[in-house]
Amino acid sequence: MSASGGPAVLAEALTKKFGDFTAVDHLDLRIERGQVIGFLGPNGAGKSTTIRMLCGLLLPTSGRASVAGFDVGREPEAVREHIGYMSQKFSLYGDLTVRENLRFFGGIYRVRREDFAERMRFAISMAGLEGRQNALVHTLAGGWKQRLALGCAILHRPPVLFLDEPTSGVEPEARRQFWDLIHDLAAEHVTILVSTHYMDEAEYCNQVALIDRGTLIAMGTPSELRGHRLSGQLYELRCSPLGGALKALRGVTGVVEAAIFGDRLHVVLAENAPAGADIRRLLSEHGIQADLPRRIMPSLEDVFVQLVSRGAEHRVTA
Amino acid sequence: MFGRLSVMLFKEFIQLRRDRWMMFRLIVPLFIQMVVFGYAATFTVHHVATAVLDLDQSQASRSLISHFVATSRFDIVDMARNQRQITRDIVHDRAVVAIVIHAGFSQDLESGRAAPLQVIVDGTNSNTALIALGYLSQITSQFSAEWAARAISLNVSAVRPETGIRLEPLPWFNEGLNERWFFIPGVIGTLTLLQVVSLTAFAVVREREVGTLEQIMVSPIRPFEFILGKTVPFFLIGFGDIALVTAFGLLWFRVPFVGDPLVMLGGSSLFLMAAVGMGLLLSTFSRTQQQAFALNFFLLNPFFILSGFAFPIAAMPRFLQWFTMINPLRYFLVVIRAVFLKGVGVDVLWPQLLALAALAGVMLTVSVLRFRKSLE
Ligand SMILES: Nc1ncnc2c1ncn2[C@@H]1O[C@H](COP(=O)(O)OP(=O)(O)OP(=O)(O)O)[C@@H](O)[C@H]1O
Ligand SMILES: [Mg+2]
Numbered sequence: 001m002s003a004s005g006g007p008a009v010l011a012e013a014l015t016k017k018f019g020d021f022t023a024v025d026h027l028d029l030r031i032e033r034g035q036v037i038g039f040l041g042p043n044g045a046g047k048s049t050t051i052r053m054l055c056g057l058l059l060p061t062s063g064r065a066s067v068a069g070f071d072v073g074r075e076p077e078a079v080r081e082h083i084g085y086m087s088q089k090f091s092l093y094g095d096l097t098v099r100e101n102l103r104f105f106g107g108i109y110r111v112r113r114e115d116f117a118e119r120m121r122f123a124i125s126m127a128g129l130e131g132r133q134n135a136l137v138h139t140l141a142g143g144w145k146q147r148l149a150l151g152c153a154i155l156h157r158p159p160v161l162f163l164d165e166p167t168s169g170v171e172p173e174a175r176r177q178f179w180d181l182i183h184d185l186a187a188e189h190v191t192i193l194v195s196t197h198y199m200d201e202a203e204y205c206n207q208v209a210l211i212d213r214g215t216l217i218a219m220g221t222p223s224e225l226r227g228h229r230l231s232g233q234l235y236e237l238r239c240s241p242l243g244g245a246l247k248a249l250r251g252v253t254g255v256v257e258a259a260i261f262g263d264r265l266h267v268v269l270a271e272n273a274p275a276g277a278d279i280r281r282l283l284s285e286h287g288i289q290a291d292l293p294r295r296i297m298p299s300l301e302d303v304f305v306q307l308v309s310r311g312a313e314h315r316v317t318a
Numbered sequence: 319m320f321g322r323l324s325v326m327l328f329k330e331f332i333q334l335r336r337d338r339w340m341m342f343r344l345i346v347p348l349f350i351q352m353v354v355f356g357y358a359a360t361f362t363v364h365h366v367a368t369a370v371l372d373l374d375q376s377q378a379s380r381s382l383i384s385h386f387v388a389t390s391r392f393d394i395v396d397m398a399r400n401q402r403q404i405t406r407d408i409v410h411d412r413a414v415v416a417i418v419i420h421a422g423f424s425q426d427l428e429s430g431r432a433a434p435l436q437v438i439v440d441g442t443n444s445n446t447a448l449i450a451l452g453y454l455s456q457i458t459s460q461f462s463a464e465w466a467a468r469a470i471s472l473n474v475s476a477v478r479p480e481t482g483i484r485l486e487p488l489p490w491f492n493e494g495l496n497e498r499w500f501f502i503p504g505v506i507g508t509l510t511l512l513q514v515v516s517l518t519a520f521a522v523v524r525e526r527e528v529g530t531l532e533q534i535m536v537s538p539i540r541p542f543e544f545i546l547g548k549t550v551p552f553f554l555i556g557f558g559d560i561a562l563v564t565a566f567g568l569l570w571f572r573v574p575f576v577g578d579p580l581v582m583l584g585g586s587s588l589f590l591m592a593a594v595g596m597g598l599l600l601s602t603f604s605r606t607q608q609q610a611f612a613l614n615f616f617l618l619n620p621f622f623i624l625s626g627f628a629f630p631i632a633a634m635p636r637f638l639q640w641f642t643m644i645n646p647l648r649y650f651l652v653v654i655r656a657v658f659l660k661g662v663g664v665d666v667l668w669p670q671l672l673a674l675a676a677l678a679g680v681m682l683t684v685s686v687l688r689f690r691k692s693l694e
Contacts, residue, residue, distance in 0.1 A: 095333055095337070096333065
């Protein structure tokens with residue numbers, strides 16, 4: 001069957017229902033080979049469910065998908081031979097040593113004996129676990145565990161890799177190291193689909209897929225999403241109290257979007273919005289102290305917030 | 319296939335070996351059960367606290383009382399003087415049995431009439447009470463037989479020799495009616511069932527809970543490779559259990575083994591297959607180890623009680639007897655006791671072996687099907 005040409009992952013109207021609840025709703029996705037794709041979305045958006053369907057762990061309710069050229073529904077065995085998967089929950093054997101875990105997964109994937117020693121060495125050095133081959137895995141700290149899990153997932157050199165929140169709960173330095181590994185793999189033409197909660201990680205991806213309530217709401221490169229998706233200019237506004245300011249601004253003509261970001265507001269203003277000084281005056285009429293709005297470069301998070309709220313309005317009116 | 323299976327088995331045994339509680343869980347219950355059933359579990363009753371009210375105060379009544387004392391079955395704790403005292407003894411738990419010899423007891427005997435003897439037992443512990451009553455009637459009938467014999471020798475015309483039926487017990491296969499011989503082979507079955515079912519269920523549920531099951535399921539492993547990897551180790555452990563308890567029973571408790579070891583081997587294999595099937599089935603009904611534990615507890619108890627391990631199946635109500643038909647332990651106990659004590663072979667035990675084979679087949683098929691579905 002085909003292992004060459006065609007997209008690495010293709011999903012058409014992929015849908016998963018749990019009873020009445022639709023976790024993934026007619027999702028279309030096309031991922032070219034050698035890309036790093038970020039799956040971004042809030043809790044319960046359907047990221048894991050999508051990944052689990054693509055891996056053949058869950059049967060789609062409807063729609064179809066193919067991975068590495070193999071149909072997920074009809075050729076699940078072939079799909080499994082060609083993918084690596086790291087689940088959201090850490091899932092190596094804590095009561096086995098580093099080496100025993102690698103042996104086990106190497107054996108399950110039937111890595112050839114002559115390749116195995118080399119690959120085990122590679123996985124151990126990739127995880128930075130030289131000299132700790134005989135440590136029980138549950139004694140390792142988060143970052144090492146995650147890198148070892150990645151090492152186990154690529155022992156059989158899969159062309160497509162699914163990583164479900166691989167860096168959640170890992171300290172920033174280890175997260176950065178993990179992303180270095182992801183890029184090393186991508187340089188070897190591995191297609192990698194990573195889900196994450198961290199917006200900053202999305203910037204490391206070639207493509208970002210924004211998922212909310214089971215639907216794909218936007219997809220593109222980080223700069224595409226930043227540049228074209230925002231309908232207006234983004235301003236940062238220091239003011240207090242934040243909640244009151246949010247209420248006062250919403251509904252003002254030209255204010256496309258206002259959202260709380262940490263200790264300040266991010267406001268998207270259209271052409272016809274009041275000038276900065278006017279906004280400040282408007283707020284002070286509501287008893288709100290504010291600085292002058294300052295124009296900033298939008299982050300993916302800004303885009304995401306706007307897209308999600310737009311989607312919500314759309315759903316409410318629909 | 320063999321490659322992946324051996325990888326699974328290797329991993330499973332490392333995990334078992336590394337589990338510090340495992341050896342404890344495997345060995346300690348085994349010894350506890352052996353000691354409990356080897357020493358403590360007994361149907362025999364000794365030294366029953368007994369109160370006596372002798373209203374006859376004759377030579378005959380004293381002779382009867384001395385018959386009771388002569389056996390170690392009854393200890394006379396109170397020679398009461400009236401009925402009230404007797405009642406008090408029973409109510410206050412000073413005595414379990416009270417014997418009342420009415421005035422006129424010896425006269426009745428002399429004149430060849432039936433001499434009534436009143437016996438009161440505390441039925442709170444019905445088992446002890448029944449057994450004590452059994453001894454009582456044995457001792458009294460022995461007494462009356464002796465009395466009759468003496469009467470003949472004295473040529474007392476009024477007394478006819480007793481012509482009733484006398485029961486002479488002649489137990490086969492376990493001449494001493496040794497309860498240990500009855501229980502030790504039974505322990506083999508119950509203990510093995512408990513350990514194999516729970517170990518299998520826990521091993522699977524733990525992987526599900528921890529998430530490693532999902533990690534394995536995205537690999538190209540085939541379901542039956544995984545299932546074999548998860549059941550074969552516990553099948554082997556079950557054999558170890560059986561061998562250990564058997565050795566202990568033979569060498570320590572001196573239970574005889576007169577049968578064919580091959581029949582035992584065959585029966586054990588079928589039984590263990592049914593047991594791992596049950597464990598696997600149980601695992602498909604539990605998401606967490608706690609659930610598995612609870613299920614295990616609630617399910618296995620009826621299996622023990624309705625197996626004939628301690629309580630005879632023939633005495634159970636009909637619908638419970640029907641249930642015992644699907645209990646592999648029931649058949650295995652018959653096989654194992656027969657092999658130990660009777661020495662009979664396949665020619666006699668084939669119905670049990672067939673039932674075990676059928677149960678093993680059904681349990682394994684159902685559990686594998688359900689298990690494969692549960693992976694979705
Ligand atoms: N087996 C299941 N049965 C019922 N509902 C489920 C099941 N699995 C997931 N869901 C529901 O489907 C929705 C999507 O879940 P999913 O795990 O895909 O979200 P996610 O985007 O991965 O979220 P998170 O960031 O929290 O991991 C959630 O509301 C979840 O409760
Ligand atoms: Mg998730």
